[in-house]
Amino acid sequence: MSTATRPTTPATGSAPTPGAAPARRRPAAPSVPHRKLSLRTRLRRDAPLLVMTLPAVLLLVVFAYVPMLGNIMAFQQYSPYTGFFSSPFVGISNFARVFANPLFLNAVGNTLVITAFQLVFFFPVPILLALLLNSVLSPRLRVFVQSVVYLPHFFSWVLVVTIFQQIFGGAGLISQTLRNNGYSGFDLMTNPDTFLVLITMQSVWKDAGWGIIIFLAALGTVDPALHEAAASDGAGRWRRMWHITLPALRPVIILLLILRLGDSLTVGFEQLILQRGAVGAQVSEVIDTYVYYQGVVYGDWSFAAAAGLVKGLVSLALVLGANKLAHVFGESGVYKRS
């Protein structure tokens, strides 16, 4: 019954050395000739496994795949009263409206600006923090700092925005302290000019700590012998960082960078919708919030669905393209797996 030698993933042994080409561990051809089982036998054997996956598949079908089909409404003059099936088809006129709409184009612009800004000012922070933390010698101190910086990742955006409001807002801590000492206060929360800085600060506060986890893991795989050899050859601290530590991080950095690029039409939805009222739509409207307001709030269902579909398709293309790019760079990418 049991197949002779199932190729087991290497539980022991060294973690894949970063930099090395990702050796896809194809199961080595079984030494014992594989007896082809009939479909019936396999079905009977694997029925319990299929039953186990059933609930998850059902949930996904209902809440992910049915809505995908529902995107048909982007081509319809959808109205809640007539429904999917009897709403008239109108071709691509909804898309024409979307692309002619200056508010949508503004939302696209904001989305890209926010993504670009965060790429420059958010993305490197976890890397720097991981390098810093990796150089801390005492394990106890390191674990302590790690558990503190991971924490905000688990707070909700409402909480984070509220904390920022209490610290940086017009009635917030800093403003009050300034005012009590005779300076004029300020309100960072409602200033459209500094909105980019504000939301980037929030992202850093919330997620930069969490971001280091993956870099620390990559750093953990560096063989200390490399450092020792370099040191005995006279390489100083910084040279070793440049020639040993950073190359170890390279695959992870490239992977995450590419993923981020692929995801560039999605910027924090909850974070932005929470603060849209305070700074105005001019700077804070992104594609996601725009779709929400057009559809759910103003009831222009087909128009919003069309805008959402544009975003979904462009995102899909970006992810696939980014993954392709990852392969070009010799990284394992995201989805190419056994």
Added chain:
Amino acid sequence: MSAPTPTLEVAPVTAKLAPARRLRRSKHRPTWEEDPSVVGLVGKGVVLVLLVLAIVFPLYTVLLTSFSTQAETLRTGGLVVVPGELTVEAYRQILTGGVVTRAAAVSIGITAVGTLLSTVVSVMAAYGLSRPSSLGHRPILFVFLITMFFGAGLIPTYLVVSGLGLINSYWALILPGAVSAFNILILRNFFMGIDAAITDAARVDGAGEWRILARIVLPMSGAVVAVVALFYGVSYFNAFFNAILYINDNDKWPLQLVLRSYVLQGVNLPGAGAQPDTGTSGAVAGLPIKMAVMVLAIIPILVVYPFVQRHFTKGVIFGAIKG
């Protein structure tokens, strides 16, 4: 195992030397590495302290404010940094007033039910997909993967949920996000790393797949399952957008919506006692109460966090890096 009676002259010398050397060389620093410069050490220390403070200080002052009197917040004009008059009045008010307590109960209930459902369903799916030769696991895996790359879009999802009659139902907060392909992949990855010899042995002994999952695989996967359950739990507890979308009935609001309306947007809390508006700046009125609501929203995370935190590196990295 001490050396037999050291001579009295030698002993004090080593005792003097040893601590002095240990101060300079950390026992964790390899011998070949150069000693750190004072500037470097101090700089590193300062950055680390600032880093920890940036996270701890806001939490500290929010907590302190929630325990302060209204008068204290009026005096400082906002958050309280130096402990003054302390009271639990704010907590008494929100815990007796209906809105916050109710919302907290809703949030915790949804988190409990949702986390249980999601974790069970995900573990089953992950195990079902983890046998390298099982029938049909490839297409099913593909079904999961697609959802990671193409979201259906907000509007059609909303219409499906409302078409199922879930508007204003707690299930609307649970079902649409109940399974995450990413978490299933983390679990599957871990399950596949379990030595097949163990499960095969159980199969030879006549154990079915269910029994193998429950008796062999699960007991070996505590860390990963805990981390995935935490991920689900946090997303249920923090979910606020789904609640905006699907819950119109104020009585059914989870905690995050209460937080947004009454704390962030400053709408007056109904029921949380007569607002002690003393005619001073309205933004400050009731600050301890607001901060108490925030603390209430933080506490569940702080309670669970320490138990799961030590598994992060083990659990997350395993699935995350390899996707």
